[in-house]
Amino acid sequence: xxxxxxxxxxxxxxxxxxxxxxxxxxxxxxxxxxxxxxxxxxxxxxxxxxxxxxxxxxxxxxxxxxxxxxxxxxxxxxxxxxxxxxxxxxxxxxxxxxxxxxxxxxxxxxxxxxxxxxxxxxxxxxxxxxxxxxxxxxxxxxxxxxxxxxxxxxxxxxxxxxxxxxxxxxxxxxxxxx
Amino acid sequence: xxxxxxxxxxxxxxxxxxxxxxxxxxxxxxxxxxxxxxxxxxxxxxxxxxxxxxxxxxxxxxxxxxxxxxxxxxxxxxxxxxxxxxxxxxxxxxxxxxxxxxxxxxxxxxxxxxxxxxxxxxxxxxxxxxxxxxxxxxxxxxxxxxxxxxxxxxxxxxxx
Numbered sequence: 001x002x003x004x005x006x007x008x009x010x011x012x013x014x015x016x017x018x019x020x021x022x023x024x025x026x027x028x029x030x031x032x033x034x035x036x037x038x039x040x041x042x043x044x045x046x047x048x049x050x051x052x053x054x055x056x057x058x059x060x061x062x063x064x065x066x067x068x069x070x071x072x073x074x075x076x077x078x079x080x081x082x083x084x085x086x087x088x089x090x091x092x093x094x095x096x097x098x099x100x101x102x103x104x105x106x107x108x109x110x111x112x113x114x115x116x117x118x119x120x121x122x123x124x125x126x127x128x129x130x131x132x133x134x135x136x137x138x139x140x141x142x143x144x145x146x147x148x149x150x151x152x153x154x155x156x157x158x159x160x161x162x163x164x165x166x167x168x169x170x171x172x173x174x175x176x177x178x
Numbered sequence: 179x180x181x182x183x184x185x186x187x188x189x190x191x192x193x194x195x196x197x198x199x200x201x202x203x204x205x206x207x208x209x210x211x212x213x214x215x216x217x218x219x220x221x222x223x224x225x226x227x228x229x230x231x232x233x234x235x236x237x238x239x240x241x242x243x244x245x246x247x248x249x250x251x252x253x254x255x256x257x258x259x260x261x262x263x264x265x266x267x268x269x270x271x272x273x274x275x276x277x278x279x280x281x282x283x284x285x286x287x288x289x290x291x292x293x294x295x296x297x298x299x300x301x302x303x304x305x306x307x308x309x310x311x312x313x314x315x316x317x318x319x320x321x322x323x324x325x326x327x328x329x330x331x332x333x334x335x336x337x338x
Contacts (some may be wrong), residue, residue, distance in 0.1 A: 005185060080262020080276035080333075082255035083308045086317070107281045121279040123306050154306060155317070 012069035052095035053104035058115030067130035076126045083155035084125040095160040129168040154174045184301035230264035242322045251319035257332025259307045277307040
């Protein structure tokens with residue numbers, strides 16, 4: 001009798017755990033994620049193909065802001081932002097074209113609120129152009145690692161993004177939109 | 179006997195909890211902290227979002243006429259925005275603009291400045307969500323109406 005009761009208890013516990021696990025999976029909206037390496041750092045991205053502009057967490061972006069082999073462009077977006085959706089393939093195309101020369105990453109502001117607040121994000125999408133802080137001659141080094149070279153809100157075409165990168169990082173002319 | 183009865187009571191309690199539906203709460207944010215605004219089952223939430231999506235689709239079509247503006251040539255853009263407005267309507271009680279980052283969404287929804295149609299749109303026809311476009315916009319299309327089915331199709335695959 002005791003062993004029967006123990007077996008029944010084990011079964012009910014397992015059943016309850018299974019039901020809640022399935023419901024919680026649906027509640028959390030879990031999706032399959034893929035891990036891939038880019039520039040020596042392990043990234044968590046959606047889908048299985050490596051993107052030229054990977055999605056990063058606030059923590060990963062924090063690490064990237066310490067490393068300055070190449071300048072950095074951040075696309076701050078949100079799930080239900082229509083212009084963000086419109087710009088996404090343009091941003092990816094620009095990232096592909098400048099791979100190895102400039103880093104491009106995406107930040108989901110719905111999920112990474114602390115970093116979004118720290119970057120003073122307001123309108124979406126916002127592109128941030130960040131580079132290594134280099135104090136000028138005679139200027140005191142205040143310990144900063146990064147400098148914000150420029151920021152712009154609104155959906156842009158690939159060429160606009162490339163023009164802005166050229167201007168902010170490689171001394172190109174100021175694009176007409178500015 | 180007492181031990182057996184206690185055991186049976188525990189089993190009955192576990193059974194009750196195991197088969198109760200899990201409610202997906204509706205969350206609000208205040209000062210960066212998430213609060214559970216009200217309990218909704220997944221089915222209730224789905225119904226509420228569908229109802230709000232229909233309402234925001236109707237509002238969009240009406241306001242396009244009022245403001246003499248047009249939809250984006252790519253209809254997935256307004257579709258996603260309308261869905262975002264509907265989601266905010268359900269979670270925050272107001273159609274807060276989904277194309278902005280807020281430190282405190284609930285506060286902003288109560289304040290009203292960024293509730294659609296937002297003040298910049300009402301005063302200067304500036305809609306950075308690209309929901310209501312003037313003729314001089316690079317992305318403007320020709321259409322002034324979007325159906326509920328188009329909104330659902332255009333916003334498929336997205337989720338908050």
